[in-house]
Amino acid sequence: MGRIAKDGRGPSANLTASPVGLPLRDVLEASTLTGARVLAGEGGLDRVVQRLNVMEVPDILPWVKPHELLLTTGYPLQHSTIALLDLVRELDERGLAALAVKLHRYLDELPAEVLAEADRRNFPIIEVAESVGFDDILNEVLSALLHRQASVLARSDEVHRALVSVVLEGGGLDDLAAELTRILGGPVIVTTPDGRVNARAGDVEDLQKTGCFDPTGRFRVDDEPTGVRPHDGGFHTTVPIVAGRIDHGRIVAFSDTPLDAADVYSLERAATVAALAVTKQLAIDAVEGKYRADFLRDLLTGRVEDVPAAVAHARTLGWDVERPLVAVVAELDPVTTPVGAAPELRPVQERFATAWQSVVRWRDPRAPVVNFNQEVVVLLGLPSGGGGADAVERAVGELVRQVVGDGGGGRRSFSLGISRPASAPHELPRAYEQARKAVRIGRRLHGDGARASFDRLGVHRLLSLIPDTSELRGFVEEVLGELAADTPENADLRRTLAVLLETNCTVAEAARRLHFHYNTLRYRITKLEKLVGPFTDDAALRLDLALALRVLEIRGL
Template identity: 25%
Template sequence: MKFKGLTVEDLLKLPILKNAKLVSGEQGLHRIVRYIDIMEVPDVKGWLREGELILTTGYSIRHDPELLLNLVEQLAQTGAAALGIKPERFMNGIPQAAIDLSNKHHLPIIQIPNGVPYIDITYTVMEQILDKQAALLRRSEEVYKTLTNLVLSNSGIQVVADNVAKLVKCPIWVLGNTGELLVSSPATASYEPSMISRQWDVTVDNQFVGRLVVGKQELDELEFVCIEQARLVFALEFMRRKTAYDTEQRLRGTLFEELLMGLPLTNQEVENKGKQLGLQPEWLWEVCLIEGEAAVPGDTAPLFAQVIELVNRQSAKRKVRAHFQQQANRLLLLLASAPDAPVKKQAHDMEALKDWSDMLRPFFEQDGKIRCGFGGKQPLLEVNRSYKEAKKAIALGSRLDKNRQMFTFEEVEMFHLLLEASDYVNFHPLIDKKIGRLSLYDKENGSDLVTTLYYYLATGGSLIETANRMYVHRNSVKYRIDRIKEIANLDLDNPLNRFVYYLCTAFYLLNKTE
């Protein structure tokens, strides 16, 4: 059954109008009649409504045919349904100019027999309109109950989408707030923006959460009602999902808080809680700790939105889950990896093979306001270890290189062990012996020769890379290296010597800034 409302064509089939005559505007017979009113004043501008049927004897415009043209124009602009005229008493027929204008705008003009009372027309038409609206309302309630019950019974968004597609008799798609496809019906229907489709926003608490796309342009009234009910039901589904997601995030956050604090949990406890929250026991976890002078995310919010979007997308590809947690001015990314994931060799899958640190490095190295550290991969029970390593990575890495924003524990692990060993072994005599003259020269002259030597050795003897890290010219680095050799009498051609000098300069810089 098609719910088109009462059309002008239906109107002319009513017994009360069996002798009425369609004068013009035949192409507008599909217009829907929603209201009916009587006009006996010439000025109707401002109170005409879309879908309105206007009845008139032409009394108020009998002396000025131009007023009839104005009336037709205003009715067309308003989207009125039709104009019904009784011309016998006060008008000598309907002017040809009005007929031509009516045909131009596809606005029907109906000549009503003089003997038919207005009250009979208005009563009959309103009865038909109300009957149509009552039927539409009953069907709307049925649709709403059906779709709502699907949500309340947790049938799934796919079942809801299938029912909506059946009601509107065309494919539909539901997109997320970032444009990602959440569900389609048929399930195999891929989404491509099209000129023949129509779309409606889905909102929850006045916030845009998604978009409903319907694969056709023309819809009847029942289909429009279905769309409105579907938007409401999908909003309920989004709200249900959000509530479930927020609850899961809160519980997951509690578990990670316990793990990061190092509470005494057994492996079985952690495994059971993790499984309940969708965290598989075989996943390995690494902590990315992000901190800065301002509270995270602060004025770098767009950057973090991009990072979180990338992490979520890549986690979905890798069939793992990530977790984000804020601690005062720190942001923690808890990133999972599946160790038994099959290696994919296709070029378009190379991004999925990258380590998390390599994938996120371009984001963090572009922002000088933050620093971040990556811990090593650990089982869920030992995620606290990765958290400590991430903190060490920032603490040690930033002392060695103030111009970098991102550090991994793997890069500083040797220096971490060196500092720990210094609690039991006195390295200071060796440091003084190897680079004591350089450090003394720096103190007396305000120079950076020790730092220059460290960068030079850390970059494998590259003058260009050292110059980039020191923000000086290459020739300046070459001059400094020559001065270093001269002041400290260093032999940098011997690999063993270079290694010893590298450790000594690193240890010196780490202790200097403690």
């Protein structure tokens, strides 16, 4: 593969692809520039020349453009040294490729201070032979530039046709990655917007050592802007996959040397073709996903009458639901949408479901993973070797770690619930309902991002099984009396009561936890007993009070 032209101003953490043009060192090989001498800025000879211009007036700055080779007879340079220093700085900061000067007619030499500044900036200043006409230089170099641009476009069109052919023949992202690897000669990956690898080709075994991936294998899109960037042992080039203003991911090509302009341009054309493949696959997945989700929803809600037939049908979908399973329900946490902003629920939910499908596929390819609009449901096989609830929670925790990755990239927090094991298919509806309850209760108890197992909910699990909220509310009001009213003062007193119950009415320990003076807590206990009764002496009343507080905690009554 070709090499990218280096920016003469020094190394950069984020190299951009060189524009279509010729490196200055190649331009100097033109026959019309035979005998040209580099007076200063030799470190910038890899700067790219895209166009030429002639300067014969002092106020040339408004007309210069980046990547331009500026030719002059020296007439406009008959100024003070300070003015020439300012001109060199301005030309360099505007991204010019170089300044070519004919000396001895208007100017015999350039001041040493100007040449030193050009050397410091790696801004090339070239002396052109006095006998050569600017029109000859313009004709020859412009012809070479046009030929170069035509070659790049021709190669890009060839690559584009090859990639489009892959898609039209039914190929997917893996086939596109393989074709790009053949064209570019290095490993290629295709990722989701948050960096999950959807497709890969080439020698990808050592890519983890590049530092471009987090420990879960996700490409660090948050730290990897588009363009060419160096890594240990080579370079990688990232281009976005965008269709209809929607970010569909990235194509990343790895190489020993930076891709040149033609390769980067080809990669950008490949991203357009990849967008076509992604949108096509999304359309197929949407139809198949709805069919799969409808089938699994019927199974999990008990609407399937012939369970053995449903099990057999699940097998045709690649799912094994006859083994012991746990239901895992993951819900995105709610966010506040600004007034007037259109909520982007479906794309976010779809990406969330895709993340779970991608992660679970590697651990348990026979596990159903479906998107139920507001939740993602996974029926996960029990870990081999047993281990009970702890082993299940560790396995699910590892999946969560991979879904979350290193964060960033617009990824939303989510809450998750885990059911008890279901040993047979007919137990799956109960497991699904347990997981849903675990999500709701966990979020109520711990806020957004909660992870809750149904088996570890304790008394909260029993309270959640009572469907009659009016009965629960009546119990709360009967036990707490005036303390049940929703006021700041009552909330403060309920907090004091809860800590007293947790410490078995040990006043010293409760005062320490609440950061109260001992006598202040004694006063509060007296006030509480006037409201709810002598709970410090009545164990049954303490139980009722604890249950009432838990009901308020879960149900928000």
